[in-house]
Structures are given as C-alpha cells and as structure tokens.
Amino acid sequence: xxxxxxxxxxxxxxxxxxxxxxxxxxxxxxxxxxxxxxxxxxxxxxxxxxxxxxxxxxxxxxxxxxxxxxxxxxxxxxxxxxxxxxxxxxxxxxxxxxxxxxxxxxxxxxxxxxxxxxxxxxxxxxxxxxxxxxxxxxxxxxxxxxxxxxxxxxxxxxxxxxxxxxxxxxxxxxxxxxxxxxxxxxxxxxxxxxxxxxxxxxxxxxxxxxxxxxxxxxxxxxxxxxxxxxxxxxxxxxxxxxxxxxxxxxxxxxxxxxxxxxxxxxxxxxxxxxxxxxxxxxxxxxxxxxxxxxxxxxxxxxxxxxxxxxxxxxxxxxxxxxxxxxxxxxxxxxxxxxxxxxxxxxxxxxxxxxxxxxxxxxxxxxxxxxxxxxxxxxxxxxxxxxxxxxxxxxxxxxxxxxxxxxxxxxxxxxxxxxxxxxxxxxxxxxxxxxxxxxxxxxxxxxxxxxxxxxxxxxxxxxxxxxxxxxxxxxxxxxxxxxxxxxxxxxxxxxxxxxxxxxxxxxxxxxxxxxxxxxxxxxxxxxxxxxxxxxxxxxxxxxxxxxxxxxxxxxxxxxxxxxxxxxxxxxxxxxxxxxxxxxxxxxxxxxxxxxxxxxxxxxxxxxxxxxxxxxxxxxxxxxxxxxxxxxxxxxxxxxxxxxxxxxxxxxxxxxxxxxxxxxxxxxxxxxxxxxxxxxxxxxxxxxxxxxxxxxxxxxxxxxxxxxxxxxxxxxxxxxxxxxxxxxxxxxxxxxxxxxxxxxxxxxxxxxxxxxxxxxxxxxxxxxxxxxxxxxxxxxxxxxxxxxxxxxxxxxxxxxxxxxxxxxxxxxxxxxxxxxxxxxxxxxxxxxxxxxxxxxxxxxxxx
Amino acid sequence: xxxxxxxxxxxxxxxxxxxxxxxxxxxxxxxxxxxxxxxxxxxxxxxxxxxxxxxxxxxxxxxxxxxxxxxxxxxxxxxxxxxxxxxxxxxxxxxxxxxxxxxxxxxxxxxxxxxxxxxxxxxxxxx
Numbered sequence: 001x002x003x004x005x006x007x008x009x010x011x012x013x014x015x016x017x018x019x020x021x022x023x024x025x026x027x028x029x030x031x032x033x034x035x036x037x038x039x040x041x042x043x044x045x046x047x048x049x050x051x052x053x054x055x056x057x058x059x060x061x062x063x064x065x066x067x068x069x070x071x072x073x074x075x076x077x078x079x080x081x082x083x084x085x086x087x088x089x090x091x092x093x094x095x096x097x098x099x100x101x102x103x104x105x106x107x108x109x110x111x112x113x114x115x116x117x118x119x120x121x122x123x124x125x126x127x128x129x130x131x132x133x134x135x136x137x138x139x140x141x142x143x144x145x146x147x148x149x150x151x152x153x154x155x156x157x158x159x160x161x162x163x164x165x166x167x168x169x170x171x172x173x174x175x176x177x178x179x180x181x182x183x184x185x186x187x188x189x190x191x192x193x194x195x196x197x198x199x200x201x202x203x204x205x206x207x208x209x210x211x212x213x214x215x216x217x218x219x220x221x222x223x224x225x226x227x228x229x230x231x232x233x234x235x236x237x238x239x240x241x242x243x244x245x246x247x248x249x250x251x252x253x254x255x256x257x258x259x260x261x262x263x264x265x266x267x268x269x270x271x272x273x274x275x276x277x278x279x280x281x282x283x284x285x286x287x288x289x290x291x292x293x294x295x296x297x298x299x300x301x302x303x304x305x306x307x308x309x310x311x312x313x314x315x316x317x318x319x320x321x322x323x324x325x326x327x328x329x330x331x332x333x334x335x336x337x338x339x340x341x342x343x344x345x346x347x348x349x350x351x352x353x354x355x356x357x358x359x360x361x362x363x364x365x366x367x368x369x370x371x372x373x374x375x376x377x378x379x380x381x382x383x384x385x386x387x388x389x390x391x392x393x394x395x396x397x398x399x400x401x402x403x404x405x406x407x408x409x410x411x412x413x414x415x416x417x418x419x420x421x422x423x424x425x426x427x428x429x430x431x432x433x434x435x436x437x438x439x440x441x442x443x444x445x446x447x448x449x450x451x452x453x454x455x456x457x458x459x460x461x462x463x464x465x466x467x468x469x470x471x472x473x474x475x476x477x478x479x480x481x482x483x484x485x486x487x488x489x490x491x492x493x494x495x496x497x498x499x500x501x502x503x504x505x506x507x508x509x510x511x512x513x514x515x516x517x518x519x520x521x522x523x524x525x526x527x528x529x530x531x532x533x534x535x536x537x538x539x540x541x542x543x544x545x546x547x548x549x550x551x552x553x554x555x556x557x558x559x560x561x562x563x564x565x566x567x568x569x570x571x572x573x574x575x576x577x578x579x580x581x582x583x584x585x586x587x588x589x590x591x592x593x594x595x596x597x598x599x600x601x602x603x604x605x606x607x608x609x610x611x612x613x614x615x616x617x618x619x620x621x622x623x624x625x626x627x628x629x630x631x632x633x634x635x636x637x638x639x640x641x642x643x644x645x646x647x648x649x650x651x652x653x654x655x656x657x658x659x660x661x662x663x664x665x666x667x668x669x670x671x672x673x674x675x676x677x678x679x680x681x682x683x684x685x686x687x688x689x690x691x692x693x694x695x696x697x698x699x700x701x702x703x704x705x706x707x708x709x710x711x712x713x714x715x716x717x718x719x720x721x722x723x724x725x726x727x728x729x730x731x732x733x734x735x736x737x738x739x740x741x742x743x744x745x746x747x748x749x750x751x752x753x754x755x756x757x758x759x760x761x762x763x764x765x766x767x768x769x770x771x772x773x774x775x776x777x778x779x780x781x782x783x784x785x786x787x788x789x790x791x792x793x794x795x796x797x798x799x800x801x802x803x804x805x806x807x808x809x810x811x812x813x814x815x816x817x818x819x820x821x822x823x824x825x826x827x828x829x830x831x832x833x834x835x836x837x838x839x840x841x842x843x844x845x
Numbered sequence: 846x847x848x849x850x851x852x853x854x855x856x857x858x859x860x861x862x863x864x865x866x867x868x869x870x871x872x873x874x875x876x877x878x879x880x881x882x883x884x885x886x887x888x889x890x891x892x893x894x895x896x897x898x899x900x901x902x903x904x905x906x907x908x909x910x911x912x913x914x915x916x917x918x919x920x921x922x923x924x925x926x927x928x929x930x931x932x933x934x935x936x937x938x939x940x941x942x943x944x945x946x947x948x949x950x951x952x953x954x955x956x957x958x959x960x961x962x963x964x965x966x967x968x969x970x971x972x
Contacts, residue, residue: 201852203935204940205936206936296943297946299943300947303868303869304872304947304951307869307873307876307951308875308954310879311876311954323887323967325896326883329882329886332960332961336953336954340950537852575859577864577934578859580855580858581855647849647853648853649852689887689888
C-alpha cells in the first residue's frame with residue numbers, strides 16, 4: 001500500500017483540472033464520431049467489425065455444413081462451394097482472428113497500462129478504417145461471383161493466370177496484402193505502446209501477462225507478415241506481368257509460395273493463440289482469487305512459443321517431397337513447441353488449484369475451462385500430425401480440418417468469448433447475462449465437439465478436405481450429418497450471445513460497471529474518456545489487490561499527471577524496462593486526414609484489382625497527401641517546455657533521438673522492411689537452388705560490368721554522407737543553414753539515382769524480367785528497393801518543407817531523424833542487394 | 846518494490862536493448878541453429894549430394910550452438926555483466942529466472958532437433 005507521503009501529488013486538486021481533462025479528451029458526437037481516435041471508441045468499432053466478420057464467415061461455414069450433410073447434395077454449385085470455403089477460411093484468419101486480437105490490444109492495453117491512449121492514436125484509427133473498407137469489399141466479392149477459389153492458402157499453380165484467369169484471385173492477393181499492411185501498422189502501435197507508455201513503476205517484470213502476450217504477438221507479426229506480403233506481391237506480379245516466380249518451365253517453383261506462405265501461416269496460428277493465452281492468464285487469477293502461478297514460466301512460454309513457431313513451417317509441406325533429414329528436423333521442432341504450450345496449461349491448472357476459496361464458476365470461467373479441454377485435444381492431435389508418417393496419411397483430409405478447428409476455435413474463440421463476458425463490464429453500463437451466458441457456453445461447447453470431433457474419423461476414413469460433395473457408398477454420410485447438426489447447435493449458441501449483446505451491451509466510457517469480479521489489474525480502475533484521472537504509480541503485478549486504496553487515490557488525482565498541463569492530449573512516456581518517466585508525449589485528437597488516407601488507400605488497392613490503374617494511382621496520391629497533412633501537425637516542437645507530473649518530476653514535452661517514441665516506431669518499421677527483404681533473399685537463393693541452370697552468367701545474359709555496381713555503391717555512400725552532414729549542419733532554433741535542404745535533396749537524388757542505375761545496368765545486358773526466374777528475381781530486388789526509396793524520397797521532401805517553414809532545427813528534428821534512419825536502412829539494403837545480385841552469380845557461376 | 850525516488854532518475858534506468866538480448870539470448874541461439882541447419886542441409890544436399898557430409902556438418906553445428914548455450918546456463922550472470930545489467934536492477938531475480946528458463950528451453954529445443962540430424966542421414970526426398 002502506498003503511504004500518503006509517497007503519493008506523487010497532493011489533494012485536493014485545483015478546481016477546473018478535471019474539467020480541462022474532460023474537455024481535452026472529449027469524444028466527438030454525431031457524425032463526427034467517425035473522426036474519433038480515442039482507443040475505447042475505435043476499439044469497440046474494431047472488435048465489432050471483426051465480430052461481424054466472424055458471424056459472416058460462420059454463416060458461410062453453415063452453408064458448407066448444410067451442403068455436406070447429405071451425400072450427393074446440390075444445394076450449392078461446385079464453383080460457389082469453392083468460393084465459399086476460400087472466403088470462409090480467409091475471412092476467419094485475416095479478417096477476424098488477427099484483427100480481433102489486435103482490436104483487443106487497442107481496447108485493453110491503454111487501460112491495463114493506465115496510459116491515456118496508445119502513442120499513435122491516428123495510426124490505430126487509420127489501420128482500423130483501412131481494414132473495415134478493405135475487408136467489407138473483399139467479403140462482398142462472394143455475392144458477385146468474384147470471390148477467390150484457391151483455398152485460404154491460394155497455392156499456385158492453381159492460382160496462376162493459366163488456371164485462374166478471372167480477377168477472383170487478384171481480390172485475394174491485393175485485398176489481403178493490404179489488410180496485412182493494416183495489421184503491421186497496428187503491431188507497431190502495440191510494440192511502442194507496450195514498451196513505452198506503461199505507468200511509472202510498472203517494470204517489465206510487473207507487466208500483465210496480456211501485455212507480454214501482445215508484445216510478442218506484435219513482434220511475431222513484424223517477422224511473419226512480410227513473408228506473405230512478399231508472396232502476394234510475387235504472385236500478383238506473375239499474374240499481371242508474367243514474371244515467372246512460380247512457373248517451373250521458366251525456372252520458378254510453386255513450392256516457393258508454400259515456403260513463404262507457411263513461414264507466415266504457421267506463426268499465424270500462434271499469433272492468434274498467444275494473445276488468447278494472455279487473456280486466459282488474466283481471467284484465471286481473478287476467478288481463482290490467487291496470483292498467477294508461474295508468472296516467469298508463462299513469460300518464458302510466450303517467448304519460447306514466439307521463437308519456436310518460426311521453426312515449424314515445413315511441417316505443412318511434409319508431403320511435397322523434401323529431404324528426409326528436413327522432415328525429421330522439422331518434425332522434432334514441431335513436437336518441441338508443445339513444451340511451452342504445455343507450460344502455460346499447467347500454470348493455469350496450478351493457479352486454479354491454488355485458489356484460496358473455490359474457483360468461481362462464472363461464464364468467463366466456463367469458457368476458460370472449455371478452452372483448456374478443447375485446446376488440449378487440438379494440441380494432442382497437433383503432435384500427431386507433427387509425426388511424419390501420420391501426416392502422410394491424414395494430410396489434406398478432414399482430420400486436419402478437425403485438428404486446426406480444435407486449435408483455433410478452442411485456442412482463440414473460446415477465450416474470446418470468455419473475454420467478452422469478463423471485460424464487457426469495463427466498457428458497458430450492464431454486464432451480460434450470467435444465466436444466458438451459461439446456455440451460450442454449453443450450446444457452443446456441445447455444438448463445437450459434435451461438429452468437429454466426427455471430422456477426425458471422417459479424415460481417418462479418407463474424406464478429403466474441400467470436396468463439394470461425396471458419393472453415398474463411401475459411408476461418410478452419417479458422420480457428416482452429425483457434424484452438420486452440431487454446427488447448427490454451435491450457431492444457436494452464438495446467436496444467443498448476439499441476442500444477449502443486443503439486449504445488454506450499452507457502451508460507455510464513464511459509467512461502466514465497477515470491477516464486478518474483484519480483479520487486480522489496472523483496467524478496472526475508474527475511467528473516463530481520458531482513461532484514468534491520474535496515472536498510477538505501480539508497485540506490484542496486481543496493483544488493485546496489493547494497493548487497496550489505489551482506485552480512490554487515482555480517482556482523486558493523487559497519482560501522476562492528474563491534469564492536462566500542455567492543454568492537449570498527452571500521456572507519460574516511460575523507460576522500456578523500469579518504466580521511469582522520461583517525457584510527455586503530445587498526441588493528436590480527432591481528425592479526418594487519417595480517415596481520408598485509409599479510405600483512399602483501400603480504394604487504390606481495390607481498384608488495382610480490377611485494373612483501373614490510373615484511378616488507383618490518383619487514389620494513392622490522395623492517400624499519401626492526406627498522410628502528409630496528418631503528419632504535418634504531429635511534431636509540436638519543444639516550445640511547451642517542461643511540465644510537472646507530480647513527485648517533483650518535471651518532464652520535457654518533446655523528445656528526439658533514441659528515447660523518442662517516433663525513433664522506436666521507425667526502428668520497428670525498419671525491422672519489418674528488413675524482414676521483407678530477408679524473405680526476398682531467401683526466395684532468390686531458393687530459386688537458385690531449384691534452377692541454377694537459368695542463372696547468370698550461363699543461363700542468362702552476362703552480368704553488367706563491375707563498374708555498374710561500384711558506381712551505384714558510390715552513389716549510395718555519397719548520399720549517406722550527405723545525410724550525415726545534414727545532421728551536423730542542422731541549425732540552432734531560429735537560425736538558417738541553406739545547405740540543409742540542398743543536402744537533403746542531394747541525398748534523395750543519390751538514392752533514386754542508385755536505384756535507377758541498378759535497373760538500367762541489368763536492362764542494358766538484355767536481361768528481361770519475364771525471361772526466366774533469374775530475371776524476375778533480379779528486377780524484383782529493384783521493386784522492393786523502390787518501395788523504400790519512394791518512402792525516403794517522400795520523407796526527405798517532407799523534411800525540406802519542414803525546414804523551409806522553420807519547423808526543423810537542431811532541437812526540433814524528429815522529422816529529419818525519421819528520414820535519416822530510413823535512409824541509412826535503404827542504403828544498407830541496397831548495398832547488400834548489390835553484393836547479392838552482382839557478387840553471388842559470379843561466385844556461384 | 847519500486848520507490849518514488851527512483852522515478853526521479855530516468856537516466857539511471859536499465860537499457861532496453863541489453864535487457865531484451867539477455868532475455869532472448871537462448872531463443873536467438875535456437876533461431877540461429879534452425880537457420881543454419883535448414884540452409885546448410887539444403888545447400889549440401891543440392892550442391893554436393895552428400896548425406897554423410899550433411900550429417901557431419903549439422904552435428905558439428907549442433908554441438909557448436911549447444912556450447913555457448915551450455916555456457917549461458919552455468920555462467921548466466923557473466924552475460925548479464927557483459928551487457929551492463931547491474932545487480933541493483935529492480936526485479937532482477939525475475940529477469941534472471943526468465944532468462945534461465947528460456948535458455949533451458951532453447952537447449953532442449955536444439956538438442957531435440959539435433960537428435961533428428963544424428964539419427965537420419967539422407968538427402969533422399971521424403972516421399
């Protein structure tokens with residue numbers, strides 16, 4: 001318990017302080033609500049839309065089960081069935097599972113960390129609106145016979161132009177690629193938010209497990225998603241321009257898609273599961289009224305799962321013909337991931353067993369117990385399919401369908417429903433009904449098992465997945481009928497939940513139900529639109545249990561930052577490990593620019609799908625312009641001086657350099673870019689291994705002379721030197737240094753020139769991208785470089801404009817630093833690319 | 846327990862990168878092992894077509910990755926000192942525990958996957 005003398009601020013607080021806080025954080029009303037960026041508002045919207053996609057994809061699931069209930073049924077045509085299972089899987093994985101956990105992060109993390117908001121509220125809002133527009137358009141393709149048909153993993157060669165000539169596959173490739181970008185934007189927000197906006201005193205070791213899970217979840221997105229973004233780029237480019245990445249006759253390989261897809265796809269399962277496990281780790285201690293047993297082990301399990309999940313992708317490819325030593329190696333790795341998952345399960349059981357009184361059986365507890373049962377069954381069948389001989393037998397059968405539904409619905413949907421019942425009181429005037437909740441649970445639990453357990457047997461009997469119908473004499477009819485009946489029971493459970501939601505969920509940020517479960521973590525503090533009245537000084541992992549007066553003290557404004565000293569939205573940025581206050585971040589309020597940027601960005605991607613290139617480019621320009629308008633107002637500069645947050649601590653209201661949240665966000669973005677590039681390098685080497693005969697200098701035109709790469713490298717070095725010099729020459733505030741914009745422009749020109757020189761060097765040898773896989777990979781390197789180069793050019797132009805308007809100097813330099821960091825990375829990536837594309841063929845040839 | 850006084854000295858806090866490295870040193874070695882084994886095995890089988898060479902190289906690599914991990918298990922605090930993580934860090938024992946268990950898990954992961962390398966000696970396609 002905090003002694004009064006140790007409280008950061010004294011009461012009573014000055015009159016008007018709370019009113020100022022309320023004014024600053026006021027949520028817009030009426031139609032302006034869509035311009036809101038408060039995490040509670042966009043969090044509810046985000047979760048609501050993700051849940052809508054769950055319902056829509058669920059309806060598609062019911063249609064499939066109805067079709068399969070009887071043998072030789074013709075309720076839907078084969079072609080429509082193909083579209084339905086593709087959209088069902090794609091929607092569940094890309095439009096529901098990942099977004100909903102990201103939404104929970106946006107919704108719960110600021111409250112759990114007692115931050116006033118996440119550090120980039122408009123970035124969150126941008127990501128959400130982009131997802132909503134892109135997702136709804138993608139889903140609607142099922143109504144126009146435009147939906148993709150290649151299954152949720154869209155394997156080539158089926159999805160190449162020859163076998164899927166219409167635009168259906170393009171909707172998947174561009175739509176999902178775009179939504180992945182939105183997910184990455186959310187991940188950047190979560191990483192920086194979790195590491196830098198925790199309340200003072202909440203060291204990493206005191207961080208709630210959910211925050212750990214979200215941190216690892218976001219880090220996994222950074223590594224995994226770029227692989228599938230690259231894959232979608234390659235396939236779309238092959239479909240549109242004929243660059244043969246996946247066409248075997250020109251040195252490509254369809255298996256490259258599988259490698260890239262599953263390097264994303266397997267971690268994706270854990271990307272979905274880890275946050276759900278984090279939620280369970282929050283609910284179980286509350287219901288057991290006992291701190292989580294084995295906190296350290298749970299953190300280890302999260303870290304271990306995060307790493308191990310990247311070593312398993314090949315187990316999706318056991319039947320594709322890979323060396324048997326690889327089979328053994330990846331089989332062993334696949335079994336090893338059961339250890340960290342098992343640690344978590346035993347930890348939860350131990351917490352339940354340690355309960356001082358009886359473990360409370362509430363609706364959230366029931367869903368947690370249901371999760372434990374179903375997920376464990378799914379885990380056991382997971383170990384089975386990790387065994388190569390078993391996988392050979394059940395690959396692409398209903399056994400696998402049963403397995404992954406046990407893992408995904410058990411591991412994610414049941415915890416999600418537990419979450420709804422547990423956390424809705426924090427954001428609603430009413431709790432959901434306990435009585436109805438138990439009906440919902442039992443209907444879902446029974447319905448789920450009746451639906452999916454028989455599928456194990458169907459699979460063992462040889463029923464392949466994705467079949468539209470089956471002959472009666474195969475004997476699968478009864479099991480399919482049982483499964484279909486189960487699916488309707490499951491659907492009734494979900495429907496009851498929706499009814500309960502409509503009857504009782506009344507969103508509010510101020511008049512929510514007070515901590516009905518007696519939980520110990522900060523999201524149960526009294527809140528308003530500004531989050532908590534003051535930001536608590538945290539001294540334990542379960543502060544509401546260990547600091548009994550905390551809620552009252554926080555509400556009286558006796559902790560940190562009880563007002564809005566800068567007159568705008570702000571929160572405290574703390575150090576990443578110990579959570580010591582470092583500075584005040586000033587955050588933007590409601591606005592339209594991010595909304596315009598999101599809508600037009602989505603439009604640009606979707607118009608590309610139907611080959612309306614000119615309009616798409618116009619939309620992209622509008623979107624980028626809106627981003628620049630949005631970014632222009634973000635850098636307030638150091639003019640606000642220092643402000644008092646309590647305990648005699650005066651913090652600056654501006655920060656540049658490695659302590660700044662902008663610097664951290666840029667570093668995270670660079671990690672994403674490097675992950676994309678590493679995937680490219682893998683693809684290059686992979687295709688070389690597969691088809692060395694098309695590689696230069698023997699199978700393709702000879703490489704450009706050594707003068708080309710050397711000259712390009714010199715351009716890159718010169719540009720980098722100009723950038724370094726610019727940093728040195730940035731003037732004192734109020735002074736001018738004419739060389740600054742010139743050097744920035746010179747640096748940008750060097751970078752653009754280097755990328756063009758690289759393209760021309762290969763073009764002049766006669767090499768063409770559609771010639772063979774070597775040519776395609778060479779020019780693809782330039783495409784990837786060009787993305788970063790364009791971003792740097794825009795940032796350099798932006799920095800020049802900031803300088804010319806007196807908003808860039810030695811102190812106010814965040815815009816320059818962002819540009820410089822990305823520049824150094826781009827130059828490094830391109831130098832490495834020169835070594836790879838000019839050096840490797842010479843070495844290997 | 847964190848003291849209010851400590852909140853006034855942000856410059857004396859623990860650096861983020863060394864701490865993240867300390868916590869994830871074992872898993873990073875595991876990742877290095879996986880990357881090396883996958884790449885080396887593919888390359889040796891594709892270029893040299895020699896199962897014996899593949900097995901030998903990978904067994905040696907597994908041993909080489911286990912060595913530093915074994916060192917970390919017994920001399921974990923030396924790494925902490927090397928990374929500039931002092932004894933006085935708040936909750937130090939929790940970080941030590943996380944690092945230790947992560948190292949144990951990674952050791953098991955490398956040794957277990959390495960067993961497959963020792964038991965199978967083949968570049969033949971798996972089906």
